[in-house]
Amino acid sequence: MEPRNVTGSNRSDVASTPTDTYNASSRDLLHYNFQSMEAYFSMPSSSDKGGSGQLAGEGKGAGDNTETANAISIVQRGNLKALETTLRRQWRMGQNIVLCWSSDQRGVLVIFVPHYFLGNYCADGEISAEESKANEAFIRELISGERRKTREDLFAISARLDVSPTFIKLDSALSEEPQVLEAVENVIKRYGLSYVENRAVILFDIVDFSLYTPFEQASQLNSLSYSMNSAYNKLLSQGIEINFARTTTGDGYYVWNRDFSPSANQDLFVFMLLVVADNTVAQVASKGHTVPVIRTGYHIAGHYELYQAEGVNPSVFSYIVGDVTIDLARMLDLAQPNQVLIGDFHCEPARWGSSTVKSISAVSAVTFVNACSRMLPALEGILLSGKSIDAISCSLTEGLDGDGELRPRRFRIVDKHGMSRCAYNLQIEIDLAGRKLSLGLDQKELPCRPATKPNDSHSEKSIEAAPSAEELFDDLAGMLKKTVTKTITED
Numbered sequence: 001m002e003p004r005n006v007t008g009s010n011r012s013d014v015a016s017t018p019t020d021t022y023n024a025s026s027r028d029l030l031h032y033n034f035q036s037m038e039a040y041f042s043m044p045s046s047s048d049k050g051g052s053g054q055l056a057g058e059g060k061g062a063g064d065n066t067e068t069a070n071a072i073s074i075v076q077r078g079n080l081k082a083l084e085t086t087l088r089r090q091w092r093m094g095q096n097i098v099l100c101w102s103s104d105q106r107g108v109l110v111i112f113v114p115h116y117f118l119g120n121y122c123a124d125g126e127i128s129a130e131e132s133k134a135n136e137a138f139i140r141e142l143i144s145g146e147r148r149k150t151r152e153d154l155f156a157i158s159a160r161l162d163v164s165p166t167f168i169k170l171d172s173a174l175s176e177e178p179q180v181l182e183a184v185e186n187v188i189k190r191y192g193l194s195y196v197e198n199r200a201v202i203l204f205d206i207v208d209f210s211l212y213t214p215f216e217q218a219s220q221l222n223s224l225s226y227s228m229n230s231a232y233n234k235l236l237s238q239g240i241e242i243n244f245a246r247t248t249t250g251d252g253y254y255v256w257n258r259d260f261s262p263s264a265n266q267d268l269f270v271f272m273l274l275v276v277a278d279n280t281v282a283q284v285a286s287k288g289h290t291v292p293v294i295r296t297g298y299h300i301a302g303h304y305e306l307y308q309a310e311g312v313n314p315s316v317f318s319y320i321v322g323d324v325t326i327d328l329a330r331m332l333d334l335a336q337p338n339q340v341l342i343g344d345f346h347c348e349p350a351r352w353g354s355s356t357v358k359s360i361s362a363v364s365a366v367t368f369v370n371a372c373s374r375m376l377p378a379l380e381g382i383l384l385s386g387k388s389i390d391a392i393s394c395s396l397t398e399g400l401d402g403d404g405e406l407r408p409r410r411f412r413i414v415d416k417h418g419m420s421r422c423a424y425n426l427q428i429e430i431d432l433a434g435r436k437l438s439l440g441l442d443q444k445e446l447p448c449r450p451a452t453k454p455n456d457s458h459s460e461k462s463i464e465a466a467p468s469a470e471e472l473f474d475d476l477a478g479m480l481k482k483t484v485t486k487t488i489t490e491d
Contacts, residue, residue: 201299277428387435
């Protein structure tokens with residue numbers, strides 16, 4: 001199979017005669033004959049940036065970008081700029097997305113598909129439910145982790161999707177240096193869609209946000225943003241660097257760690273504790289409604305990550321959507337002010353520093369929190385509002401089970417759609433220069449198990465008063481609306 005250029009446009013730099021016509025039902029793409037793309041390239045001699053104002057490697061901090069750029073030769077930087085320039089043109093403001101790539105002696109092979117292609121490919125309209133699930137699993141695996149494929153694997157993917165690869169000619173072959181390959185991976189992901197199987201995400205939600213004036217809303221968002229920046233700097237001073245990203249929900253933020261190191265999820269958990277603590281201290285010192293009252297959720301699950309178009313270029317900031325964001329939003333829907341909820345998840349064994357939870361399988365949320373709690377002494381000495389943290393600890397709220405043993409209390413949350421998910425309540429204790437701070441909700445503020453009602457006898461039911469006409473109409477209206485009462489109860 002010879003590589004051919006794939007695009008959805010009749011630009012002058014590609015062949016104007018398609019060999020096939022794209023059809024959403026058959027999932028075929030426009031297949032254009034390959035032409036030389038020399039006109040695309042303007043190879044720089046020393047520039048670190050492409051036309052979008054960014055070089056590959058967006059997922060790192062500014063310092064990492066500088067070090068990477070300096071380590072890459074001028075020739076390879078030219079290759080990276082040429083690659084990004086061509087990808088941006090073929091991307092066409094989000095019309096097409098990149099799935100994967102492979103090195104070639106003369107350049108790079110990539111697979112482009114229209115933005116709606118993956119949805120059509122996984123749709124079950126013309127295929128069985130089993131085939132649809134298999135296609136979705138294939139796509140998720142394809143856009144997870146490293147996007148580089150061998151030449152053979154790339155053409156196999158091309159055949160399965162029934163699309164042709166696009167060839168991007170470079171002046172020289174790409175180097176196999178790790179920093180170059182990492183830069184290519186990062187720029188490829190900017191023009192594509194990614195899936196992350198398990199990642200920790202925090203949701204900070206401002207209570208009663210819509211009731212405040214626009215000025216108060218702006219002040220509260222700025223205050224919460226400052227708490228995050230402050231927590232980042234405090235952890236950095238302790239040797240813990242979190243490459244955190246955030247996207248606003250309007251009345252709060254989703255926050256995640258771009259890093260995929262073994263300690264990434266644990267680092268984000270500690271980051272959350274400091275943000276909550278900083279916000280609480282700021283509430284005490286503030287006047288008016290300039291500092292928000294928040295409720296917080298922490299969960300680990302899968303999600304998609306994408307870059308949205310800003311004008312003619314993709315944004316340098318990513319957005320996430322998926323199971324983890326949905327679960328967090330539903331968890332906090334019924335959460336109380338100042339409450340901190342932890343999702344009921346399973347994740348990889350926790351690691352931080354020299355400590356490792358000894359497990360060969362995924363660990364529960366309870367084990368995860370216990371492991372993170374043992375690492376908190378590393379935060380002692382950090383200043384909050386000019387006062388030193390002398391001690392800090394956290395734990396899941398416990399209660400007696402049926403066997404009389406203390407176990408973390410798990411709560412079942414039923415959302416407006418009737419779907420349920422479980423979560424735990426987190427309590428945080430901080431000794432701040434001799435002053436005790438208790439964050440989160442304590443036992444008496446949490447819901448209890450619903451009381452078990454005894455079965456009513458037929459005689460008791462027979463003497464109940466008949467419902468009125470108004471009650472019958474209300475019941476009928478409720479049935480027609482298919483409303484579901486949102487609840488949170490102890491599981």
